Amino acid sequence: MSVAPLPPYNAQGYNNYQIAPPGLIIPQPVFIGTPAFIPSEYPVQCVCSRCQQPITTRIEKQNGLLTWLLVGGFLLFGCWFGCCLIPFCVDAGKDTAHYCPSCSQLLGVKKQI
Ligand SMILES: [Zn+2]
Incomplete structure (x- = not known):
């Protein structure tokens, strides 16, 4: 049983990866700003x-x-004497x-309503 040899790396048709010629500057994605903060x-x-x-x-x-x-709902339904404070x-x-946690800046508030 023989195994077919792998094609040489970067051979035509093996993959599309190409080595950039020296001196060519490939633009890199630049990360600007902060990721969207989604309060939870x-x-x-x-x-x-x-x-x-x-x-x-x-x-x-x-x-x-x-x-x-x-609290208002508890009051309406007769929860007096402190129960409305639950x-x-x-x-x-x-x-x-x-x-x-580092600078104590308020970053966002997740509101229930
Ligand atoms: Zn901070």
Whole structure:
């Protein structure tokens, strides 16, 4: 059993790769700006717009519109005596603010509503 020899590297038809002649400058894609920051409820990997460091955001939960709507809803349905304050203790209904761990820049807020 014999194995056919592989065609020599860069032979015609083997691939389309061509070596650039010396002196030829091949334009490289230039990365401008920061990747689009898409806030989520979890820490996001991105490049800080202030200190230009690749970071994983530090998140903090904030009371948002949904939190207050839930409080109002609890009040409407008769949850008096402090029960209406439950939404302030539940992170699920809160907005998520993303901060840079290096420079503490606010990078974005994921709002529930
Ligand atoms: Zn930063």
